[in-house]
Amino acid sequence: MKELAIVILNFNGREHLSTFLPSVIEHSENHAVVVVDNGSTDDSLTFLESEFPGVEQIRLNQNWGFAQGYNEGLNKLRGRFQHYLLLNSDVKVAAGYLSPMLERLKSENIAAVQPKILSYLEPGKFEHAGASGGFLDRNGFPFCRGRIFSECEVDQGQYEEAVPVFWASGACLMVKSAVFHQMDGFDPFFFAHMEEIDLCWRMQHAGHQIWVEPKSKVYHLGGGTLGYESPRKTYLNFRNNLFMLVKNQGGFWPGRLFVRMAWDGIAAWQFLLKGRASLFYQVFKAHMGLYYALPRLLKQRRNSVTSSIHGRPNINLIVQFFLLKKKTFQELP
Numbered sequence: 001m002k003e004l005a006i007v008i009l010n011f012n013g014r015e016h017l018s019t020f021l022p023s024v025i026e027h028s029e030n031h032a033v034v035v036v037d038n039g040s041t042d043d044s045l046t047f048l049e050s051e052f053p054g055v056e057q058i059r060l061n062q063n064w065g066f067a068q069g070y071n072e073g074l075n076k077l078r079g080r081f082q083h084y085l086l087l088n089s090d091v092k093v094a095a096g097y098l099s100p101m102l103e104r105l106k107s108e109n110i111a112a113v114q115p116k117i118l119s120y121l122e123p124g125k126f127e128h129a130g131a132s133g134g135f136l137d138r139n140g141f142p143f144c145r146g147r148i149f150s151e152c153e154v155d156q157g158q159y160e161e162a163v164p165v166f167w168a169s170g171a172c173l174m175v176k177s178a179v180f181h182q183m184d185g186f187d188p189f190f191f192a193h194m195e196e197i198d199l200c201w202r203m204q205h206a207g208h209q210i211w212v213e214p215k216s217k218v219y220h221l222g223g224g225t226l227g228y229e230s231p232r233k234t235y236l237n238f239r240n241n242l243f244m245l246v247k248n249q250g251g252f253w254p255g256r257l258f259v260r261m262a263w264d265g266i267a268a269w270q271f272l273l274k275g276r277a278s279l280f281y282q283v284f285k286a287h288m289g290l291y292y293a294l295p296r297l298l299k300q301r302r303n304s305v306t307s308s309i310h311g312r313p314n315i316n317l318i319v320q321f322f323l324l325k326k327k328t329f330q331e332l333p
Contacts, residue, residue, distance in 0.1 A: 004031040004102065004174075005081040008089050009069050011038040014047050016089040016221075021052060023092045031098065032056060032081070036073030038063045066170070067186035067195040078181060086173045090221035092120055093172075100215035101174045104162065111208035112175040112200060114168035115216030118155060126152045127220040130169025132159035133212030134197065137317035139260045140245045142167065142197060145212070145329045148321050153328055160214045166311025168210050170196035171220050179208060187243070187300075189293065193233065194240040201248040204309050205302050231278045238264055238286035246290070246297040261287060263318060 006028060010017060017035070025033055033055050037045055039062040048055055058073045074084060083105060085098070097115055104113045117130040126132060126146030131153075133145045145159040146152065173196055183202050186195040200210045242260065249256050268283035290297075315333060320326045 001079070002032065002081050004083045004085060004098070005034050005077055006031055006085045006087055007034045007036060007070070007073060007077070008087050009036050009038060009066060009073065010040060010044055010089050011063055011069075012040045012042040012044065013089045014040075014042050014044045017044060017047065018051075020090055020092050020221075021055070024087065025052065025055070027093050027095050027097060029098055034058060034073070034077065036060065036069060038065075038069040065188070065191035067190045067192065068188035071185040071188060074177070074180065074185065078177070081177055084175055084177050084180060086170060086175065088171045088220065090120070091172055092219040094217045094219070097216040097218055100213045104211055104213045105174060105176060107209075109207070109209050110211050111179040111203045112168050112173060113211045113213050114165075114174070115172055115218050116155070116159070116212070116214040117169055117171060118217065118219050119152065120219040120221040123219060125154050127171075127222055128152060129171045129220055129222055132214055133163065133165035133311075134167035134169060134200075135311040135313065136166045136197070136201075138312070138314050139256065139263060139316060139318075140241055140249070141263075141317045142194070142241075143317055143329070148317065148327060148329065148332075151321075151327050158330060162211060162213045162215070164209050164310040165212050166204075166210065166309070167197040167200040168212065171222075172218050179203060179206075182206075187247075189296070190240045190243065191236060193236040194244060198240070198244040198247065201244060201309075202302070205248065209310060231282045234279050235282040235286050235289075238283050239289045242286065242290045243293065243297060246294065247300045248302065 006024060035048060035055055036058045038060050045057060048057060058076050060069060060072050064072055070086060101113045101115060104110060114130055116132050117127045119125045119127040128147055131144035131146030135143050183199060187198055190198065203210065245257050245260060264283055268280045271279040320332055326332055
C-alpha cells in the first residue's frame with residue numbers, strides 16, 4: 001500500500017487546474033496526484049490528458065457535489081493508499097508542505113490534520129476556510145485561529161503551534177484512509193459546505209483527534225465554486241450547520257438547536273433590513289430543509305461524549321464578536 005494520494009475534486013475547473021495544479025505536481029514529492037472529475041462539461045479532462053498525462057483521472061458520471069463526489073472517488077482508491085490529501089482545485093501549495101502533516105499523522109490517535117491556510121490573493125492574511133485550525137462555539141458557529149466570521153487576521157506568527165482542534169478544513173485535509181472509510185466518509189446529504197466539520201465531529205466521537213500543523217502552508221483562493229455571497233452557499237451553510245447539530249450535539253440537544261435557530265432568525269432579518277431579500281429566503285429555506293430531513297437526521301444521531309471533544313469552548317461567538325468587539329481568536333476567553 002502506497003503512503004499518500006493527493007486527490008483533487010474537479011467540476012468544470014479547467015482554469016483552476018491550469019493555475020494551481022503545476023505547484024501541486026512540483027511539490028508532490030513523488031506521491032500520486034489524482035483528479036476526481038465530477039461530471040465536468042468543459043474541457044478539463046482533455047486539458048489534463050494533454051498537459052498533465054501523469055495525473056491519474058477518476059471520471060464520475062455526474063456532479064455528485066463535494067461530499068459524495070469525494071466519497072465516490074475515494075472508494076475507487078480504497079486499499080491503495082494509507083492516507084489521502086483532499087485538496088481544493090484552487091489551492092497553491094508551498095514547498096515541503098506534505099512532510100509535516102504526514103509526520104503528525106504518525107500518531108495513532110490522530111485521524112486528520114490540516115496545514116496553515118493563507119489567502120492566495122492576500123498572502124499575508126489567513127484565509128476564511130480553515131485559517132490555522134477550526135473550532136466550534138456552543139451554538140455551533142465555526143471559527144478559526146486567524147478567522148472569526150468574515151474577519152481574517154494578518155499572519156504574524158501568532159498561531160504557529162501545532163494543536164488539537166475541533167475541525168480541519170476540507171480545502172486541504174489530510175486524513176487516514178482507514179478512518180475515512182470506517183466513518184463512511186462525508187455525509188452525502190450535505191452536498192457541499194460543512195461536511196468536513198461533521199466528519200471531524202464524528203471522528204472525535206469515535207475517539208480520534210484532529211490537528212492543525214502550521215509547519216505546513218498552502219494558499220487558498222476561496223470561493224472557487226460558490227462565491228462567499230452566493231445565495232446557494234448561504235442556504236447550504238445554514239442548513240448543513242443545523243444538520244450536524246442534530247446529528248452530533250450531546251446533552252439536551254433540542255434546546256441547543258432552538259437557540260441556534262433563533263440566532264439564524266436574527267441573521268435572516270438582518271439580511272432583509274440590508275435589502276438582501278434573497279439571503280433572507282435562503283435562511284428560511286434552510287430551516288424548512290431541516291424539518292424535511294429531521295427523520296433521517298434523528299436516525300443518524302450518535303451518543304456524544306462531550307468531555308472527549310477538543311476545540312469546543314463554551315462561548316457565545318456572536319456576543320464575543322459583535323457585542324464585546326473581540327475580533328481575533330487570541331482575544332476570546
